[in-house]
Amino acid sequence: MTGLIRIHRALDRLQKKLWVKITASILFIAATTAYFSPVLYTSYSYSNNARSIANALTGPEGERFTRTLRETGSVTIDGTTRSIPEELAPVLFAEDGSLVDLPLTLTLMLQDTIPTWAPSWLLQQPTTTWVFFCVTTCWLLFITWMNLLLPFILTAIGTAAAVGVAWLVGSRDAMFALGGIGLLLFTFVLLIRIVSLLLSGPNQVLAIAHTVIKEASRSRISLIFIMLLLVILPMLPFWLDPEAPLRHRVQTFISRGSGATFALCACMTLVLACATVSFEIRDRQIWQIMTKPVGKFRYLLGKWLGIVVLNVVILAIAGVSTFLYIQYLRTTSVAPGLQGDLDRLAVQEEVLTARKKDLPNYEPIPEELLADLVEDAVLNDPQNARYAGNVPPTILRGIERQIRREIDFTRRTVPPGVDGDPGMRTFFFDGLEEVIGTSSPLTLRYRLMLGDADETATYKCGFVFNDDPATLQVREYVPTLSHVTLVPPNVVKPDGTMSVTILNFYQRAPGSAIGRIYFEEDDFEVLYKAGGFEGNFLRAMLVMLVKLGFLAGLGICCATFLSFPVSCLCAFTIFMAATIGPYLAWSLEYYVPVEANRVEWSNIGVAIQWLFEMGIRQIARASVFLLEGFGRYRPTNDLVNGLMVSWGTVLGSFLRLSLIWSGLVLVLGWLVLRRRQLAIYSGGQS
Template sequence: MFSILLFAIISALLIPTLLASYKIHGLRSELYSVLTGPDQRIVAEEIEETGFVELSGVSYGDVRLVGFRILDENDIVIDPSGVTSIILQKEFPQKVPLWLLQDPMFTWGIGAISMFFLGFAIWTGLLLPLLYTATIATIGWLIFSWAEAPLGATAIIGMCILAFSYSVIITLLKLLFRSPRQVPALARGVLLEATRTRLSIAFVTLLLIFLPLVPLMLDPESPLRHRVQTFLSRSLGTTFTIAAFLTVFLGCATIAFEIRDRQIWQILTKPVSKMGYLFGKWLGVVSLNFAILTVAGISVFFYLQYLRTESVATGLQGDLDRLAVEEEILTARAEALPVFETLTNEQISARVDELIDADPDLRDEKEIQLRLRKKLRNDVQEQFLAQQRSIPPKRGGQAFSQTYRFTGLSHAKKLGSPLAFKYRFHIGQSDEHETYSAGLIYNEDPATSHIVTYIPTMTHVTMIPANLINDNGEISISVYNLYDPPPENRGRGAMSFDKGGVEIRYRVGDFESNFFRTMLVLWIKLAFLAALALAASTFLSFPVACMITLTVFATGTIAPYLSSSLQAYVPPPTEAVDWGNIAHIIQWGFENFIRWIASAMVYLLEGFGAQRPTDDLVDGMLVSWGSVFKGFVTIGIAWTFLALGIGTLILRKRQLAIYSGSG
C-alpha cells in the first residue's frame, strides 16, 4: 500500500514535467528546422528586426534579439542551435526546474531512477533509514531556510540524498553477492568490511559531506562557464582522489590484516584457490568503487543540470555566457590542428651538412658529427616548423600573413555546428597589458575577412560558420599580422605562436555520453589500483604496502610531467667526466641513476597518467570510446591481471595455512 502511494505521488509530479519537456523539445526541433531550412534568411531577418519568430501561429522570441547578428556574409544562420536556445528561453515553465526539461529522455530517466530507489528501499527493508534521512533533510532545510542560507539547505539535502543512495547501492551489491561460491562470498565480505571499519567509513563520509559543499565554494559573480568548469574539476577530482586513497587503504588492509591476525588460515584451508581469493577481494573493492563513482557521478551530473540554468549576467551577454556553457563545456568536441609542411630526409641532411661544414670545430671531428647529427636533424625540422608559426610585422604599409589548412572536418560540416577557432599569439615582449590586432580570412575569400583583437599569451576564440568548410572537409585560415612597428623598432614585432597555439574545435557528441565514458575510465584506473594494493599486501605489512602502492599511484599520475622534465634533465656525457675527481664521478653517477629510475617509471606508468579524462571533460573535449577501450585493455586487463597474477604467485609460495603447533 505504501509503495502504491509513493508511486502515485511520483507519477503526479512526473507527468506534467514530461508534458512540458515534450513541448519544449518539439518547439526546439521545429525552430531548428526553420533556421536551417531554405527559408532561413527570411526567418533570420525577421528575428533581427523584431526579435520574434512565428511558429504555428504563435510568436516566440525576445526583444533583446533585435539587431543581434544572426546571418553571416553568405546569408546563412551562424549558430542555429544557439539562436534556438535564446528564443525559447521564456517558454520554460517557472515552477519546474529548467534542468528537468532539457530532454524528455532525461526526464524519463529521473522518474525511473526515483521509482527504482524508493521501490528498492521499501522492498529491502530500508524504509526506516529512508524516513530518517527524509526527516533529517527536512529539518536541515527548514533551519537553513530560516537562516536565509539557501545553499546550506541545498547542501544538507544533498548529503542526505547521497548517503541514502550509497546505502541503497551497497545493499543491492550485497544481494548480488549472496551466492555461496567463493568469489562472490569474498566480494561480499569486503563490502561488509567497508561498511564496518572506521577507516572506510571515514573516507566515504568525507566524500558524502564534501560533494554537496562544492557548490558553496563557487563564486556567484564569476561567469557561468567558469562556475561549471570549476565545479566539474573540483567534484570529480576530489571524488577520484578520495576513492583512490580508500582503494589503497582498504585493499592493503583486507589481506594484510587477515595475514597478521591469522584469519587467512580459516579461509585458505577451505576449498578456496589462491587466485579465487585474490579475485574475490579485488571484485569487492571494485564493487565498492562502483558504488562510490555511481553516487558521485549521479550527484555531479544532476547538479550540473541545475547549475546550467543558474542566473547569468543581465542582457544578451548573459545569454551568450549560457550559450558558451552549452557549446564549449557541456558537449564533446574534437580538435583539428593545422597541417604544416615538413622537410624531407634529403632536405634535412643537406641542411645539417651545411651547419657542420660552416663550423670549423665540428667540420673535422667525425665522432662529434655522429653524436650531434641526430640532435641537429631535430633542430632543423623544429626551426622549419617554427618559421611557419611566425608572421612578420607590417612593412611599408603591407601586411604579411601565413595560411593554415585544417583537414578532417567533414563531420563538423555535416552537423552544421559552428567551429571554434582558438589561438594564443606572442608578439614583442608579450605584455599582457597591451592589445594588438590581427586579420583573419577564410578560404582566401576577401569577403570573409575581419579583424580580431588579442592580448599576447592569452587564449582567444573566434566562431566560424560550418558552411565555410569545403566539400573535402577542409578550411584554410589566413592570419595577418597588422602590427606596424615604429621606426625605431623597424623589423621587430613578429607575431608567433607555440606548437598547438592555434586549433579548431568542433562538436562531435553530447555531454551525457562523454560524462559516462569519463566515469568509466576513472573506474578502470581504480580497478588497477585495487589490484596493485592487494598484490602488495600479500607479502608486505599494511603500512609498507600502503606506502608502496601510493608511491606507484603518485608516480603514475605525474608520469607525463616527469616525461617532459626528462627532456631537460640530461647528465653530462661520459667523455665530459673528470675521472680523477671523485666528487665529479659521484655526481655523474647519481644524476645518471636518478635519470634511469625516472625513465623506468615513465616507461612503465606513463599510460596510467596519460589517461586524464576529467581534464578533457572540463575542457569540453571528447573522451572517445577508443581511449576507453585502450585504457580497458592496457590498464583494466593487462596491468590489473598482471598484478593479481603476481599476488597469486606470492600467495602460493607462502605457507600461510600450515599449523605450526604454536601460537
Template sequence: YTLGLTVLVLGLTTLWLACGTLARDIDECQLQVVAVKPVARWQIWLGKWIGIMFVNLLLFGIATTVIYVQLQWRAKRLSPEQQAVLKNEVFVARGSFKPAVPEMQGDIDRLMAERLKEGQVAEMDRGELRKLVTGMVHAQYQLVRSGWVRRWQIDLSSVADQVKDQPLFLRVKFYTASDSSSKQETYRTQWDIGPEQGPYRQRELQSLSPESFHEIKVNPGLLDANGLLNVEVGNLNDDAILFQFEDGFEVLYREGGFLLNYLRGVAILFFWLALLAAVGLAAASQLSFPVAAFVSIALLIVSFSTGTMRTVIEQGTIREVDHETGMVGNPNLFDAVSVVGFKVLLSVVNVVRDFSPVEQLSGGRSISWGTVARAGGQIVVLMGGVFALVGITLLQSRELATAQNQG
C-alpha cells in the first residue's frame, strides 16, 4: 500500500509538473527565446521529458529504497512463525500453474440442440440462447455438489527438479449457490493431495469462507513420477460449491527471491511515471496550464473507468436495460456508436492496464523479465511514443508568438 500511495503521489506530481513546465514556459515567452536558436522543437520537448524523468528517478529511487528497508526492518520484529509465513508467501517470487480448461464445445452444441426443440426457447435470440447454454455447461464443470469430489491434475514436470524439496501452495476460491440470507460463514472441505497410489498422501480438513482467496500449504515430495500434482477436494456441506475456471484453483511455487522481483516491479511503476510525463507534456504543447492539467487528469480518470466501459459493451447500451434480460430492448444508432467507441477506448486503455506490480508483489507473485520488457514496450514505447508524437507535432505547429495573447 505504501508503494501504491508513493506512485499515486508521484504520478499526480509528474502530471502537474509536466503540464506546468512547458505551458508556463510558453505563456511567459521563455520558450520563444530558445526556439529562435538552432534547437529543434522536438529536442526541446524531449529535453523536458528527460528532465522530468531524472527528477522522478531520484525521488522514486529514494522512496522505493526506504520502503524496502522498512519492510525488512519490520519483518525482523515478527515472531519466527510469522517470519516463516512472510518468507514463503510474501517475500518471494512465486510462479503459478493453472489446470487446463476442459473442452466443452461438444456439450454446448448438444445442449443447444436440445433446447431448440422446445417451442418457447426456439423463439429466443440465438446469440442470447448460446450464452445461457454456455453458462449452464460451465457451471456443470465447475460445480461440486454435496458429497461429491472434484479432481485436478497439474503438470509441474517443467519445474519438478526445482520444487521437489520445496513446499507448494494451493490458491483456491469458491462460490456457493445459496442466497446471502442462508449462506454459511465457512464451508467444510477435505483436500487430498499427492499420488493416488503413493505411500504418502497429504489430507487437509479445511473450513473456508466463500468468495475469498485461501492458500493451502502442500508438503514437499508429493509429485508423482511424471511431475504431476494430483489434488482432490471433497464437499462436506449440504450446499454445492463452485470453483470458477478463471480464479478458482492454481498452484503456486517458489521461482526466485524477493529483492530482484521487487526491482522488476519498481521498474514497471517507473514506466507508468514516464507515460504520465508524456501525457502532461502532450497536453501542454497546445493548451494553457489550467486546461492542460484538466485534460490530463480527465484522461487519467477515464483510464480507471474500465468497469463502466465493460458494462456498456456487455449490455450494448448506455441507457437503462431490461432487468429481466440484462439487455436493451431497442438499441439505436447512438447506442451502437457508443459501444464501438467504448470498445476502441477500452482496447487502448488495456494496453497499459494489463500490469499490476503492486498487487503481484503483495501476493508474492513473480514478475518475469519478459513482463518487464512487455510493459516497457507497451507503456513507454507504444503509448508513450504516441503521446510524444502528438505533443511534438502540436508544439511544432504552434504559433509561439501568439501564445501570450491567447493566455
C-alpha cells in the first residue's frame, strides 16, 4: 500500500509539470482534430448536397424533378442520381403530386452518404458538430491544466473495466449506464474546480458564493441529491419500454430525464439554501462573517449566487447527458423497414423540433347578443324573481360566463351527416406568415369526441383546406385519442391565413340526437416548425435555471427567521403551492360558494360551512395571485410535445422570477436579518 501511495504521489507531481501538460494538450488536440475533421467534412458535404437538392426540387424546374422522383423513385441532380424507397411515396407526396415533406425526402435521398463510423445526427448539423468539437477539446484541455489528468486516467480505467464487465455479460444498456456514471461524476468534479477558480476573486459576494460551492461539494445534504441525479440519469434508459414506438420512447426519456433533473435540483436547492443560512446562524459562524465587515444583503446575495452557480453546473451536466442520449435514441429503430423510417420521421417532425402552435380564430361574441341572452336567462329563471328586477352583479357575471361557455362549445361542434351528406364546419387560422416559403410541412393535431359513441371504435372524418376540394384528406380517428396529419405548407395563403373545414361522415339515425363531433379548446391546432431542437433544449434549461434561482432565494429568505426544519417545511410548502398554481386557478372556476345573500344565516351549521368554503376560496385565490406564474413556466412539457420555448419565455421568466420574485424574497430576508439580533443564540444544540 505504501508503494502504491508513493507511485500515486510521483504521478501526481508528474502531471503538474509544464512539459507534461503541453504534451498532453498537443495529443488531445490532435486526437479530437483527427476524429472531428472528417466528421466536419462529411457534415458540410451533406449540408451542401441537401441544399442543392432542395433548390432543385423547389426551383423553376422543381415540378419536373418532383414528377420524375414520384414516377420513377429516383432523380438525377448535378450529375448524381438520388433515390427514395418506393413504399414511402404515399408519405412524401400528396394526392395532387406535390411534395409534402421536403426534409424527410432529403434525409432519404442522402442516407447512403452517411458513414457508419460517426453518429448520423451529428453529420447532418455542421453547427452542432462544431459545438461538440470545441466542447470536447476544451473539456480535455481543462482536465490537463486543472491538474486532473491523473484522476481522469484512473477514472477512465475504472469505468472501462466496469463497461467491459457489462459487455461480457451482454448488457448494452448497462454499458451505457456505467460509462455515463463515470463520465458524469468526473465532469462534476471538473466543473466544480472551474467554478471555484472563477469565484476566487477578491470580492465579498464572490467569496461567500465560493464558500457555498465548497460547502455543497462536502456536505452530505447536497451531495445526496447530486450523486442521486448523476447516477439516475444514465440508468433512465433501463426503464424505457423496448416495445413502445420510437416517438414514445424519446418523449418518455425527455420527460423523465428533464423532470428528474428539475425535481432533484429543486429539492437540493431548497435544502441547501435553508441549511447554509440557518446552520451558520445556529452555530454562530455568521458572527465571524458580519464582523469582516460584510453587509447583510451582500451576504444573502453571495449565498444566492453560490447556489445558482451550483445549479448551473448540475444543469450543464444533466442537460448534456440527456441531450446526447436523445441523439443516440433518435437513430435507433424499434420497428423494422418502412415502419422504422416512419417512426424516425415522427420523432424528427413532432418531438425533436421547435414548433409554434396556432388555435382557431373565432369571431368575438357581439355584446348586444350577449346582453340579450343574459336578460333572457334572468327572466326565465324563477329564482331571480325575488330580486324584483335588481339582480346582483355577481349573479349576472355567473350567467354571462355560462352563456360564453355554451357559445364556445357550439362553435367547436360539427353536426352529423344527414341523408348521406357529411356535416361540416369551417375553422379559420391566422398568424401563419412564418410558414410562407418554407419546406417543412404543417402538422394538424386533433382530438375529437363523438357524442355517446364507442370510444374504442374507429370513425371517419375529413379535412378540406381553403375550401379547395382537391385538398380533401379523409382520416380515421378514435374518439378521445390524439391524431395528427401533415399539411403541405403551400396551403397557407399569402396573408398568413388558412381555413380548415372538418367533415363529419357519421350519419345520424332518425330520431337520434347523437353524432356531432366536438373538441376541447386546445385539441384542434396547427403546429409548424419555427426552430431546431438544440436551441429549444438550451432555452428550456435556462427557464429551469431561472425557476431554481427563485427557489434558492425562497429558501434563503425562510432561513433568515426560521430554524432549519421549519424553514424547509415552509419553503417546500410554497414550492408545492407554486407548482400546482395553474391547476388551482382552473379549479377555482368551478369552486364558487353561493352568494352571501342566499345563505341561511339563522342556521349556524350552514353559516359556518359557508365561511369555511369562502375562506378556502380566498386563500386559494391569494396563492394563485402570488404564485401562479411559477407553475405556468413548464419547459419540460413543451420539449416533450416539440413546442417552442421562445426567448420571450426565457426573458419573461427571468424578469418575473429572477428580478422581481427573487429580488423581493432576498430584500425580505435582508429586512429580517437587519432587525435580527444575531448575537443571540437561536436554537439547536449549544
